[in-house]
Amino acid sequence: MDKQNDQSRMDKIVSLAKRRGFVFQSSEIYGGLNGFWDYGPLGVALKRNVKDAWWRDMVAGHDELATLTGAPSPYEMTGLDCTIIMHPQVWKCSGHFDLFHDWMIDCRESKRRYRYDHLHGRWAAHRGKKVFVTTEASGDEAVPETVARAQKFFGLRAKQVDEIEWGGGLESLEQVIAAGSATLADTLGPDAAAPGSLTEPREFNLMFETRIGALAGDDDDRAFLRPETAQGIFVNFKNVLDTSRVRVPFGIAQVGKSFRNEITPRNFTFRSREFEQMEIEFFCKPAESAEWYRFWRDRRWKWYLGLGLTEGRLQLREHHRDELSHYSVGTADIEYAFPFLAEGEFGELEGIAHRGDFDLRSHMEGKLIRKDGELVVETGPDGKPRHRGSGKDLSYFDDVSRERYVPHVIEPSAGADRGTLAFLCDAFHEDEVPDEDGKPRSRTVMKFHPRLAPVKAAILPLVKKDGMPEVAIDLYRALKPHMACQYDEKGSVGRRYARQDEAGTPWCLTIDGQTLADKTVTLRDRDSLVQSRVPIADVVDLLRDKLA
Ligand code: ATP
DSSP: OOOOOOOOHHHHHHHOOOOOOOOEEEEEGGGTTOOOOEOOOOOOOHHHHHHHHHHIIIIIIITTTTTOTTTTOOEEEOOOOOOOOHHHHHHHHHHHHOEEEEEEETTTTTOOOEEEEGGGEEEEEEEEEEEEEEHHHHHGGHHHHHHHHHHHHHTTGGGGGGGGOOOOEEEEEHHHHHHSSSSSEEETTTSSSSSSOBBOOOEEEEOOEEOOSOOOOOOGGGBBSSSHHHHHHHHHHHHHHHHHHOSSSEEEEEEEEEEOOOOOOTTTTBOSSSEEEEEEEEEHHHHHHHHHHHHHHHHHHHHHTTOOGGGGGEEEEEEEGGGTTTOSSEEEEEEETTTTTOOTEEEEEEEEEEEEHHHHHHHHHOOOEEEEEEEEBBBBBTTTBBSSSSOOOOEEEETTTTTEEEEEEEEEEEEEEHHHHHHHHHHHHEEEEETTTEEEEEEEEEOOTTTTTTEEEEEEESSSTTTTHHHHHHHHHHTTTTTTEEEEOOOOOOHHHHHEEEEEEETEEEEEEEHHHHSSEEETTTTTEEEEEEEEEEHHHHHHHHHH
């Protein structure tokens, strides 16, 4: 297998994404805006196909009468579309207002800002001078980076590098400072020439704030752009129960924009400040929740495989107990080996969390904290709830078993942009194909799963005469109501194939001399390059079957 994790591969993907109209930098003509991305003509179709596949497979196409493999019973699925700005109390009770923080650290010298938990370093000494050298790099690149930085700091030539004495392996800056074994005064920032340029870490709430109303001014008008779509589902739980016939177990799905003022947006669309999520809150009986958790974890894992992500580049990672949120009974991440990461590293595509009854209780009773192993309402100095809940009863009455309980929640929470980026990276291939004269020509081909491909078929008349365009246009019109297709008569057929390969179009249909004689067309398969003759009359059904 060729080396997949390298920056040059990522650079090629980013450049193709720009050149072919998958992804543009937001507001590019004004110099761009860090952490914000726009989807171009091919990108919007790709991302829409990812979201549509998710909605179809999880919600619209779900068979409510069947017991799916691994599921304890049949279940129902429904959906919601909630607002981005919600009552500020929602975020106080959910915990985001108090807890949704990252620690950031600034460098006075380089003027750069870092996530505190992203910095690592190690002690280096040379002729009595000692410094804690830090880097933002991770994986295989981190150690060579510290060597290069120390060499520069001590003013050494390459052959003197062995004179540096190292005080051990890489350690997290956060932990070293907490343990008192280094101070910020001893620390050489990742982009600084001298130690002591890093500021004390500061807490930073990731929620974007806004004001509601024309006369906004006092604190009561403060509102937030949602950092996740999930809370809209919890606060509508009762509305859904009261207005539809759903019964536990059931899931509510939502796709929509979320906003996080990330300290260091990076890695193309991977960490953006505005992004889309595809979330399900699945409500079940507490006694069955562990089984449902396993069901959803496995089901979501298979979804990515079914849409063609390379299994060897995917990882299902069960969180250790000390990594779990204070309310979580179990969490697993589905991760992908993005090419911008070091070899052996993975980035999160989706988290599947067992959240117990934390969310529904928070919105009933008020913000919860864990005390002596129990979730209790957090109180202020006056003994009253720190953040008061809605007071509404969000319990569920099971009219068959005659039991009343607060359902437990399993939450598969996926990022539409991260998923789209993984599909984009996984699809990128470079190979060689014979050109029209049989000579090898290198090609870039996006091997998207046909369901995700922005364009499913291209219809190409071999030449712009002899009645071929007319036949091709008829075929285009027959196919268009069923799938996204393009008509292209410009340039040599080889160039037209190359354009479609870069766009990831799975099938090309060429109308040639033989078409006029026997009403067949050439069907070219993007991946195998096999060309077969198909009667025009069969094309629509054939491609529809392939897409089904
Ligand atoms: P990370 O640790 O990478 O910041 P997270 O654990 O905070 O992610 P969640 O809160 O679990 O992420 O959000 C669920 C999903 O939403 C993630 O798996 C990811 O796909 C997506 N997501 C979260 N933050 C971002 C972001 N800044 N940009 C793009 N997608 C995001």
